[in-house]
Amino acid sequence: MKIRNIKDEDFLRISTNLNTWWGGREMVDMLPRLFIHHFKGTSFIIENNGETIGFVVGFISPYNPKQAYIHFVGVNPKARKENIGRTLYEHFFETVKEKGCTVVSCVTSPVNTTSINFHTRMGFTMTDGDMVIDGIPIHQNYDGIGQDRVIFKKSL
Template sequence: MHTDTISGRPARADDYDAVAAVVDDWWGRPILGALPRLFLDHFHRTSLVAGTGDGMSGFLVGIVSPSEPGEAYIHFVGVHPEARKTGLARALYERFFEIARAHDRRVVKAITSPANRTSIAFHQRMGFTVTGPVRDYNGPGHDLVTFERGI
C-alpha cells in the first residue's frame, strides 16, 4: 500500500462509493451505518481522501460547524490496514486542522465508542483532551468518549 498522497486531497461527493466499499472491511465489523452518503454530499469540501493510483489508503470526513462558529468536528476517519502506523492518520488530521483554521475555527472535536481503545490512544497522542465515557451521550445506553483539541 502506497501513501504517496499522505496529506490527502479534498474529497468529492462521488468518493462516497469508494469509502462505502471498504469501511466495513477496514473496521472488521459493520460500521457503514455511521457514515451515510449525506456526509460527503454536503461536507466533501472539508473532507479528505488519501491514496494513489493503487487505490484509497485513507479518508477523513470533517465538518466546520455551521452552529458553533469557533468549532470543527471530525466525524469519521479510516485508514487502510496496510497503511496504518505510517503517519497517514496524523497527516490527515493535520491537514484538517489547516482547513479548520482557514475557516477561523480554533477547536476541533470528535467522539468514539469507549471500546475503541486504539482511537482513544491515537487522540491522546494527537493532543486531544479525552473525556468520558459520557453517559447517554448519543441517547439512552449510548455512552461515548469525547475529544477536544485547540488548534
C-alpha cells in the same frame, strides 16, 4: 501519495470498505452519503496509485463557526503505521484553522482503545463524562441508548 478533497463519487468506494477496515464491525450506517456530499470542503482522502488508503470527514459547526468536528476517519489496514491518520488530521486542522476555527472535537467508542490512544497522542483531551471506567471519562447514551462515547477536544 496524494491528498485531495473528497468527492461524491468517492462515497461507494469508501462505504464498501468500511466494515472490512473495521474488522467486520458494522460501521456503514455511521457515514451516510450526506456527510460526503455536504462537507467536501473540509473532508479529505489520501490515495496511492488510485487506491484509497485513508480519509477524514469533518465539518465546521454551523452553530459555532469557531468549532470544527471530525465525524469519521478511516485508514486502510494495509497502510496502518504509516502516519496516514496523523497526516489527514493535520491537513484538517490547517484547513479549519484557516477558516477561523479554534477548537476541534470528535467522539469515539469507549471500547476503541486504539482510537483513544491516537487522539491523546494527537493532543486531544477527553472531556469529563458522567462516569469513569479504567480512567476513561464516559458519556453514557451520548449517541442513543447504549451508545456511550468518549468526547475529545483540541485547541488549535
